Amino acid sequence: MRVLILGGDGYCGWPTALHLSARGHDVGILDSFVRRLWDHELGVETLTRIHPLHERVELWRALTGRAIPIFAVDLQDHPALAEVIGTFLPDAVVHFAEQRSAPFSMIDREHAVLTQVNNVVGTVNLLFALKDQRPDCHLVKLGTMGEYGTPNIDIEEGFLEIEHNGRRDVMPYPKQPGSFYHLSKVHDSHNVMFCCRTWGLRSTELNQGVVYGTLTDEIARHPGLINRFDYDEIFGTALNRFCVQAAIGHPLTVYGRGGQTRGFLDVRDTVRCIELAVLHPPAPGEYRVFNQFTEQFSVGELAEKVRIASAKLGLRVAVRHLFNPRVEREEHYYNAVHTRLLDLGLEPHLLSDSLLDSLLEIAISHRDRVREDVILPRVDWRATHNRRRTRPDS
Amino acid sequence: MRVLILGGDGYCGWPTALHLSARGHDVGILDSFVRRLWDHELGVETLTRIHPLHERVELWRALTGRAIPIFAVDLQDHPALAEVIGTFLPDAVVHFAEQRSAPFSMIDREHAVLTQVNNVVGTVNLLFALKDQRPDCHLVKLGTMGEYGTPNIDIEEGFLEIEHNGRRDVMPYPKQPGSFYHLSKVHDSHNVMFCCRTWGLRSTELNQGVVYGTLTDEIARHPGLINRFDYDEIFGTALNRFCVQAAIGHPLTVYGRGGQTRGFLDVRDTVRCIELAVLHPPAPGEYRVFNQFTEQFSVGELAEKVRIASAKLGLRVAVRHLFNPRVEREEHYYNAVHTRLLDLGLEPHLLSDSLLDSLLEIAISHRDRVREDVILPRVDWRATHNRRRTRPDS
Numbered sequence: 001m002r003v004l005i006l007g008g009d010g011y012c013g014w015p016t017a018l019h020l021s022a023r024g025h026d027v028g029i030l031d032s033f034v035r036r037l038w039d040h041e042l043g044v045e046t047l048t049r050i051h052p053l054h055e056r057v058e059l060w061r062a063l064t065g066r067a068i069p070i071f072a073v074d075l076q077d078h079p080a081l082a083e084v085i086g087t088f089l090p091d092a093v094v095h096f097a098e099q100r101s102a103p104f105s106m107i108d109r110e111h112a113v114l115t116q117v118n119n120v121v122g123t124v125n126l127l128f129a130l131k132d133q134r135p136d137c138h139l140v141k142l143g144t145m146g147e148y149g150t151p152n153i154d155i156e157e158g159f160l161e162i163e164h165n166g167r168r169d170v171m172p173y174p175k176q177p178g179s180f181y182h183l184s185k186v187h188d189s190h191n192v193m194f195c196c197r198t199w200g201l202r203s204t205e206l207n208q209g210v211v212y213g214t215l216t217d218e219i220a221r222h223p224g225l226i227n228r229f230d231y232d233e234i235f236g237t238a239l240n241r242f243c244v245q246a247a248i249g250h251p252l253t254v255y256g257r258g259g260q261t262r263g264f265l266d267v268r269d270t271v272r273c274i275e276l277a278v279l280h281p282p283a284p285g286e287y288r289v290f291n292q293f294t295e296q297f298s299v300g301e302l303a304e305k306v307r308i309a310s311a312k313l314g315l316r317v318a319v320r321h322l323f324n325p326r327v328e329r330e331e332h333y334y335n336a337v338h339t340r341l342l343d344l345g346l347e348p349h350l351l352s353d354s355l356l357d358s359l360l361e362i363a364i365s366h367r368d369r370v371r372e373d374v375i376l377p378r379v380d381w382r383a384t385h386n387r388r389r390t391r392p393d394s
Numbered sequence: 395m396r397v398l399i400l401g402g403d404g405y406c407g408w409p410t411a412l413h414l415s416a417r418g419h420d421v422g423i424l425d426s427f428v429r430r431l432w433d434h435e436l437g438v439e440t441l442t443r444i445h446p447l448h449e450r451v452e453l454w455r456a457l458t459g460r461a462i463p464i465f466a467v468d469l470q471d472h473p474a475l476a477e478v479i480g481t482f483l484p485d486a487v488v489h490f491a492e493q494r495s496a497p498f499s500m501i502d503r504e505h506a507v508l509t510q511v512n513n514v515v516g517t518v519n520l521l522f523a524l525k526d527q528r529p530d531c532h533l534v535k536l537g538t539m540g541e542y543g544t545p546n547i548d549i550e551e552g553f554l555e556i557e558h559n560g561r562r563d564v565m566p567y568p569k570q571p572g573s574f575y576h577l578s579k580v581h582d583s584h585n586v587m588f589c590c591r592t593w594g595l596r597s598t599e600l601n602q603g604v605v606y607g608t609l610t611d612e613i614a615r616h617p618g619l620i621n622r623f624d625y626d627e628i629f630g631t632a633l634n635r636f637c638v639q640a641a642i643g644h645p646l647t648v649y650g651r652g653g654q655t656r657g658f659l660d661v662r663d664t665v666r667c668i669e670l671a672v673l674h675p676p677a678p679g680e681y682r683v684f685n686q687f688t689e690q691f692s693v694g695e696l697a698e699k700v701r702i703a704s705a706k707l708g709l710r711v712a713v714r715h716l717f718n719p720r721v722e723r724e725e726h727y728y729n730a731v732h733t734r735l736l737d738l739g740l741e742p743h744l745l746s747d748s749l750l751d752s753l754l755e756i757a758i759s760h761r762d763r764v765r766e767d768v769i770l771p772r773v774d775w776r777a778t779h780n781r782r783r784t785r786p787d788s
Contacts, residue, residue, distance in 0.1 A: 152563035
């Protein structure tokens with residue numbers, strides 16, 4: 001199949017591109033590289049030294065003989081995007097090309113607006129480009145489990161059968177997102193659902209949990225293919241950040257009471273889930289939702305796992321509870337369904353001691369590159385001006 | 395109370411400003427006048443000759459002695475907006491300042507993006523300005539009944555108690571909007587709800603039905619205060635359009651089978667509903683939703699009412715069913731709750747023969763101003779390029 005990966009320079013997009021290329025699909029990458037710009041703006045950097053995309057793609061070709069064309073296009077530029085869709089003629093488009101950090105979106109008004117405009121307009125532009133250039137193409141859209149919030153009932157996969165006053169209907173699952181970023185994904189979901197119903201487009205929304213890990217089978221083939229490993233307060237996800245904190249002997253910082261429970265998955269399962277979605281497209285006009293995670297943990301449980309694994313490696317680390325910079329429930333019911341990808345054949349890589357060991361080893365081996373001042377949270381959900389224009393060690 | 399009306403030059407904003415001013419509130423109007431620009435772009439015009447806002451406000455002062463300051467500001471300009479909020483210091487902001495036409499948003503990609511960016515960013519800018527300048531201010535936000543779509547269960551006022559797998563929660567009512575415009579209002583709702591929860595803002599969302607009529611007690615005081623009366627395919631609402639078609643002897647054009655059922659209300663009830671919301675603010679942090687309409691009709695029923703009223707005035711008109719340019723259910727269950735405004739004291743002006751007569755008389759007396767070529771629908775929901783850059787009689 002011809003698969004175009006939007007945001008293929010990123011943490012999930014890059015391993016997805018390689019995974020699909022390795023399985024014989026004709027893969028292209030479209031990316032604006034704006035995320036690399038944001039890293040410079042915020043003074044943060046991946047722990048691993050990632051190479052420019054064109055170098056990584058050349059290396060992949062040298063290793064495998066498989067080409068991955070690069071389209072340096074921003075989704076804000078509709079004519080350029082439409083031209084790529086109309087010439088590459090993808091059977092599936094995998095859409096990772098969004099601003100994907102909740103704290104980034106909460107820095108200030110400018111970052112909130114940037115996030116919502118970038119994500120919403122980018123996706124609207126894509127929907128029009130698909131309708132005009134490639135209406136049968138399968139849109140695989142990355143959503144997030146964070147769209148649902150933390151309701152007091154089970155979280156279903158996108159839709160919910162509701163009985164009310166003696167009547168029944170299957171309705172979109174109500175969304176209660178917790179940041180301007182998560183809101184932007186909810187906006188996207190409504191826009192995509194509408195275009196499937198109105199224009200007959202077909203789409204799978206993958207409401208992904210928090211991804212951890214950095215290696216996939218393909219990335220492990222050569223150090224030059226290495227993936228991002230973000231640990232800072234803006235782009236770092238909880239487990240990666242805890243591993244870095246353990247590696248440098250800092251306490252693991254849990255926001256608030258730590259009872260916040262979320263779905264998690266290994267990046268190796270991310271790439272497999274995308275593949276499964278691509279291999280099993282929905283019918284024309286169908287909009288379906290898969291919840292893409294493999295296990296639920298509370299943030300406190302996750303910190304405890306890292307503390308124990310670190311101790312086995314001789315690292316003595318404490319767990320410290322910080323004032324929660326986010327506005328969220330810290331103790332709550334959480335039970336989210338995630339059976340549709342398992343039904344398609346997903347065999348989860350659950351969070352094991354050996355995976356934790358390997359993550360800790362990556363953090364330890366890159367210990368000299370850790371910037372300590374970017375780890376602790378400075379973006380306060382309750383404040384409207386969290387920007388740091390100067391940085392102490394820049 | 396100090397009340398700032400955003401979009402106070404418009405069809406609902408202008409009568410609302412006068413109504414609140416007449417009741418002794420200190421009213422200001424903020425408007426960018428961009429709607430007047432869109433009329434020129436599309437070659438459409440209100441049936442009634444409305445005067446520039448500054449003339450209308452001067453006339454109101456001459457008649458009543460009451461001043462209404464005008465702030466010529468676009469919500470896209472956050473610094474200017476924040477300055478107005480910080481100097482006018484409103485107790486309530488009534489937010490009508492959005493692109494409010496579904497067909498406009500479906501013209502093409504540019505109009506879809508314009509609608510979503512204009513509405514979403516304008517509202518986000520307002521939320522930040524309120525949080526920074528006037529956090530106790532009551533945001534009265536105009537939503538639309540169209541956010542709900544046409545579910546097969548009763549439509550509640552914003553929230554729904556759901557029982558699922560033996561557990562219960564009160565959740566936001568699931569939304570199934572039917573155009574890029576209606577989607578923009580759903581996006582707004584999520585953003586406003588989030589800011590109430592996270593920042594402690596207070597807001598009432600008024601999910602308004604289709605408004606008809608043009609006169610209120612205040613506007614009736616002088617012809618120079620006359621309000622908009624839109625009848626074209628882009629900005630005209632069904633009842634106003636039917637009256638104009640009857641006045642010029644054209645068939646009343648019902649889209650599709652005509653079983654599409656919606657909530658309707660008289661513009662005199664719009665202004666009273668806003669007043670009731672302003673007089674009864676929610677608690678800090680509270681986000682509440684009122685469904686703002688007084689009666690439900692199908693489009694077919696509405697056409698039949700106009701046909702009968704026209705016949706009594708000696709106008710013989712037919713009802714013609716057109717191919718439906720919209721993608722919507724044409725026969726469906728519809729039962730929407732609307733008790734919260736009645737509980738606050740709303741006494742509805744139901745659609746009566748005398749109101750229909752007065753609407754028809756306005757249409758008849760302005761018959762010479764009707765542009766016949768702007769009435770029939772040309773914006774097709776299924777197409778992505780509906781723009782007319784040239785017009786036959788321009």
